[in-house]
Amino acid sequence: MRTARTRSVLVALLALIAALFAPISPAQSAAVASAAGPLAAADGDADPDTRADYVIVAGVPGLRWEDLDATSTPTLWKLAEHGSIGSMSVRSAVTPTCPADGWTTLSAGNYAYRSLAANPPKVSGECPQLEQEVIRGRDKQSASLPPDEQRLVIFNNGKNPWGAVPSALPNSVRCTVAVGVGGAIAAVRPYDRVDRYEPGLPDDPAKLTDLLASCVLTVADLGTVDAKETADRKTQAAAADAQLAKLLAARPARSTVMVAGISDTSTDQRLHVAVFDGPGWDSGWLTSAGTGRNGYIQLIDLAPTILHVLGRPAPAKLFRGSVAVPADGRPADLASAIGVPAQADAQAKAQRGITGWFFGLLAVVQLALYTMLAWAMRRSYTRAGRAQKALPLPEWMRRKAPSRPEPFWTKWAEIALIASASAIPAAFAAGMAPWWRSSHAGLVFWALTVAGMVVVSLVAVLLPAYRRTLGPVGVVAGLAAAVVALDLATGARLQLNGVAGYSALEGGRYAGLGVVGLGVFISGVLLATGCLAQISPRHRRPWLIAIVGGVAVVVVGDPFLGADAGGALALTAGVCLAVAVCTGGWLTLNRVVWATAAGLAVTVVFALIDLRRPVADRGSLGRMLSQIADGTGGPTLHRLSESNITAFANTPLTLLALGSAGFVWFALLQPWGGLKRLFGVYPAVRAALTGVALATVLAGLFGGAALNVAGAAAATVVPLVALGALRVREHADDRTIAQEQEAFSGVVP
Numbered sequence: 001m002r003t004a005r006t007r008s009v010l011v012a013l014l015a016l017i018a019a020l021f022a023p024i025s026p027a028q029s030a031a032v033a034s035a036a037g038p039l040a041a042a043d044g045d046a047d048p049d050t051r052a053d054y055v056i057v058a059g060v061p062g063l064r065w066e067d068l069d070a071t072s073t074p075t076l077w078k079l080a081e082h083g084s085i086g087s088m089s090v091r092s093a094v095t096p097t098c099p100a101d102g103w104t105t106l107s108a109g110n111y112a113y114r115s116l117a118a119n120p121p122k123v124s125g126e127c128p129q130l131e132q133e134v135i136r137g138r139d140k141q142s143a144s145l146p147p148d149e150q151r152l153v154i155f156n157n158g159k160n161p162w163g164a165v166p167s168a169l170p171n172s173v174r175c176t177v178a179v180g181v182g183g184a185i186a187a188v189r190p191y192d193r194v195d196r197y198e199p200g201l202p203d204d205p206a207k208l209t210d211l212l213a214s215c216v217l218t219v220a221d222l223g224t225v226d227a228k229e230t231a232d233r234k235t236q237a238a239a240a241d242a243q244l245a246k247l248l249a250a251r252p253a254r255s256t257v258m259v260a261g262i263s264d265t266s267t268d269q270r271l272h273v274a275v276f277d278g279p280g281w282d283s284g285w286l287t288s289a290g291t292g293r294n295g296y297i298q299l300i301d302l303a304p305t306i307l308h309v310l311g312r313p314a315p316a317k318l319f320r321g322s323v324a325v326p327a328d329g330r331p332a333d334l335a336s337a338i339g340v341p342a343q344a345d346a347q348a349k350a351q352r353g354i355t356g357w358f359f360g361l362l363a364v365v366q367l368a369l370y371t372m373l374a375w376a377m378r379r380s381y382t383r384a385g386r387a388q389k390a391l392p393l394p395e396w397m398r399r400k401a402p403s404r405p406e407p408f409w410t411k412w413a414e415i416a417l418i419a420s421a422s423a424i425p426a427a428f429a430a431g432m433a434p435w436w437r438s439s440h441a442g443l444v445f446w447a448l449t450v451a452g453m454v455v456v457s458l459v460a461v462l463l464p465a466y467r468r469t470l471g472p473v474g475v476v477a478g479l480a481a482a483v484v485a486l487d488l489a490t491g492a493r494l495q496l497n498g499v500a501g502y503s504a505l506e507g508g509r510y511a512g513l514g515v516v517g518l519g520v521f522i523s524g525v526l527l528a529t530g531c532l533a534q535i536s537p538r539h540r541r542p543w544l545i546a547i548v549g550g551v552a553v554v555v556v557g558d559p560f561l562g563a564d565a566g567g568a569l570a571l572t573a574g575v576c577l578a579v580a581v582c583t584g585g586w587l588t589l590n591r592v593v594w595a596t597a598a599g600l601a602v603t604v605v606f607a608l609i610d611l612r613r614p615v616a617d618r619g620s621l622g623r624m625l626s627q628i629a630d631g632t633g634g635p636t637l638h639r640l641s642e643s644n645i646t647a648f649a650n651t652p653l654t655l656l657a658l659g660s661a662g663f664v665w666f667a668l669l670q671p672w673g674g675l676k677r678l679f680g681v682y683p684a685v686r687a688a689l690t691g692v693a694l695a696t697v698l699a700g701l702f703g704g705a706a707l708n709v710a711g712a713a714a715a716t717v718v719p720l721v722a723l724g725a726l727r728v729r730e731h732a733d734d735r736t737i738a739q740e741q742e743a744f745s746g747v748v749p
Contacts, residue, residue: 048326050280054255055306056218057106058247059182060240061099061130062225063261063273065342072234073241075248076275079259081334083277084326086286087341089504090263090272090299093160094120098127099224102263102299103185104153106219109303109319110164112157114185116149126226126266132181134197143184143197150192168318169303170195173217173310180221182262187219201246208250216310220247226265254279256309260302269352269505271345276324278309285330290322291510292563293496295341297324343434347497348505350436354445355499356652358427362715363656366420370659373413373722374667377674377729414723418460418476419453421719424520424712425480426452427500428487445499469727470682473720474531480716481524484517488561492517512563513556515705516653519712521562522571522699523692525552526578527717530688533582541582541684549575549691566702567709574695581690584683645706653711660714668722674729675721681728692717 065087070077092101093111100114113120135144150167157164167190170176177196178187184194196215202208212218222243225236244259251257256279261272274286274297285294288301300321307314308323331337430448438444456479465471487494495501495514502514513521529548533541553575555561557568668675679686692713700709 048280048282050256050278050309050326051311052254052256052278052309054212054216054218054252055309056212056220056247056251056255056257057186057302057306058220058222058244058257058259059103059106059186059262060222060225060237060259060273061102061182061261061263062265063237063240063259064225064270064345065273065338066345067225067233067237068273068338072238075241075245076237076259076273077334079244079248079257079277080275080338082283083257083275084281084284084286085276085330085337085341086274086295086297086324087271087344087504088260088274088297088299089506090261091506092263092299093157093162093164096123096127096264096267096269097299098123099130099182099263099265100128100132100185103182103221104157104166105164105299106260106262106302107169107186107188108157108164108166109168109300109314109321111160111162111300111320112164112166113160114153114166115156116152118156118159123267127264130181130224132185134181134184134194134199136197141196143178143194145184145188145192145194147192150188150190154190162320163318164320165318168315169306170217172307172312172315173215175215175217177211177215177218178220179211179218182221183219187217201243205246205250208246209252212247212250212255213252217306222247224265225261256281258302258306260299262299268349271341271348271504276326281326283330283332284326284328286324287327288322288324292559293491293511294327294329295344296504296510343437344497344504347434347436348503350441350445351497351499351501351503352505354442355503357442358449358499359652359656362423363652363659366656366715366719367659367663369416369420369719370663370667370722373417373726374663374673376413377667377726378670378672410726413726414472415457415461417719417723417726418472419457421476421716422453422456422480423449424500424516424715425483426450426456428483428494428498428517428520431494431498431501470531470534470685470724473685473724474528476720477524477531477717478528479524480520481528484513484521484524485555487517488513488555512559512561513567515700515703515708516712518556518562518564518567518699518703519696519709519714520716521552521556522567522574522695522709523713523717525549526574526688526691526695527685527720530578530582530682530685533684533688534682538583542579545575545579545582545684545687549578564699564703567699570695570697570699570702573698574691574693577694578687578691580687582684582687651708651711653708653715654706655711657707657711657714660711660718664718664721668725672729674725674727678721678725678728682724685724689717689721 067073068076068080090097090102090105091111092105092113094101094113097105101112104112104114115121133146135146137143154166157166167188170187170189175195176187177198178184178194179198179201181199184197188194196211198211201220202211220243222240223236225233225240227233227236248257257275257277259273259275259277261274263272264270276286286297287294288297288305290298290301298321300319301324302321304314304319304321305324331340426449427445429452430445433444433448435441435444435448456476459479460466460472460475463471463475465475483494492501492511492513495517496510497504500516500520502509504510525548526545529545532548533544536544549571553568553571556564556571562568664675667673693710696710696713697707700706703709
């Protein structure tokens with residue numbers, strides 16, 4: 001009992017010390033941002049004053065950075081030169097975000113959609129044209145939408161899990177001006193009224209000046225850029241640029257202009273233009289607490305930013321977005337600066353077309369490999385020199401090398417398993433080369449990934465550790481964890497818009513650890529530590545796993561590294577469990593109690609630290625606790641459950657997780673599979689794998705990813721476990737300690 005208690009207290013203290021260092025000071029934050037480069041998280045405490053008397057939102061649905069140049073869009077170009085710029089994700093409550101949905105999301109400050117039906121119609125190609133009816137008022141200044149239409153839109157959005165309330169933005173200011181149909185949708189109040197409305201920008205400069213100065217908020221629809229051909233897009237962008245020039249010429253003093261590509265125009269989802277010009281927005285990047293990365297904001301960030309600039313209080317319980325702020329680090333040359341978001345858009349588009357194929361093919365190849373391996377292991381299994389219900393293997397699989405007692409097939413199986421386990425880390429590393437710029441982006445990505453798998457396989461085979469039973473297992477697991485850790489230390493550049501990372505188009509995450517990266521990191525750290533602990537003295541194993549696990553918890557949970565509080569809590573549970581059983585023996589009730597107590601202690605610490613941060617900077621754990629405290633946690637839990645269901649049904653990683661579990665249960669854990677023997681000889685490895693299983697399942701549930709985290713972990717760890725089981729199985733008849741030590745070339749406890 002005392003030993004279990006000591007281990008658990010050890011883990012809790014290490015995680016407590018690590019967590020206390022997580023909320024670093026503003027000066028440290030700035031240093032981290034500077035070291036990580038132009039796409040690092042900005043320091044909100046050093047933001048310049050961006051307050052203004054007027055805000056003008058100029059929306060251009062479909063506008064992308066590739067549509068801008070100094071010749072055809074000179075106004076936009078000059079505005080971007082001395083304003084702050086970024087790529088904007090236009091995620092809404094439906095996919096794709098068509099213009100009507102984009103304007104409604106702007107109005108709500110939350111993921112919304114515009115439909116008079118309870119279930120919005122599916123869009124399979126081009127978005128429908130915006131044909132909203134706007135009725136001019138008798139005073140020739142105001143307008144309205146058809147009676148009760150906006151109320152029905154609000155009612156339908158109330159049924160979605162985000163709890164969006166369209167008209168939340170115009171309801172937060174005293175007066176709004178709407179120009180064009182899109183502006184009317186964004187500025188309409190719940191009772192269908194638009195305060196001031198013009199179908200287009202007046203040609204009379206004096207009238208336009210009076211219009212823009214009549215209310216603190218103006219929302220103008222400058223047209224749509226939806227053509228397929230480049231020349232036609234340039235023409236449409238030039239028309240919007242001409243409208244913007246009229247607007248800028250009449251803007252009031254101390255006003256902020258926000259140009260935004262409000263939505264997509266088809267199922268071809270892209271990142272869109274965001275340019276802010278006004279007090280405090282001087283030649284920088286745009287960022288927000290919601291993205292945590294310079295150069296990226298979300299459509300839902302516009303509403304809280306507008307109210308912040310105007311000095312108005314925001315309805316925090318209604319808005320889902322965060323206040324956008326300017327950040328330093330933008331190149332002085334605008335062409336170079338625009339190249340950053342333009343390349344991000346190109347990479348995100350290329351990633352979207354490859355990700356599904358990559359994980360689908362990975363699942364098929366790994367499951368086929370497991371099937372063939374199970375067949376070969378079962379047919380070749382012998383005990384006491386006698387085959388048990390086994391048909392002979394083909395001759396080429398039974399041949400043996402003079403210097404190696406095992407059949408040739410085991411050597412090739414080991415190499416195949418090593419290569420398979422390195423597939424996802426190799427896909428991460430492929431992002432170091434700009435493969436998306438190639439005209440054959442898919443082929444280049446596959447070539448880089450395969451090359452990475454070959455390199456990892458050669459390293460694992462050529463190192464002296466390969467001769468040890470657990471040598472290649474620990475080496476490959478350590479390399480996988482190192483790839484993810486180095487990426488986090490340099491700003492998570494390989495994960496953003498990477499095939500094995502997360503897409504800015506999805507609007508779910510822009511920095512830190514993604515679902516796949518979390519699975520690879522957890523499995524790599526715990527398995528490599530388990531292999532290392534196995535060759536350590538028995539009494540030091542809990543200390544080693546606790547120390548390395550505590551550092552890993554910091555990496556996952558630190559807001560400037562992994563930025564995943566839920567993942568940190570899940571990893572804490574896995575580390576506590578691994579520490580409890582790493583010296584051997586059963587998982588007794590006493591060990592479970594103390595491991596659970598340590599995990600709960602760390603959870604409370606992380607929760608308290610997260611709640612100390614400003615509301616906009618809190619992580620998922622702090623936000624959820626705050627929502628539960630004020631009675632608004634129901635929609636969050638509902639969204640989490642829906643996200644888990646969707647993630648379970650719509651990804652190849654679920655198939656990979658379930659297939660890998662079936663391979664372990666029906667093959668490796670059988671008498672001829674070797675895994676039971678591996679666990680008996682190497683209890684630290686058993687502890688690590690138990691911790692991986694618990695941590696990855698919990699991380700998926702906490703993050704709304706179902707079995708995706710476990711699937712990514714399985715893609716890395718199950719091939720390595722099969723390799724270890726295969727090696728141990730070849731010596732199943734060895735009975736003496738001396739024989740086992742010679743065969744395993746390792747330490748047998």
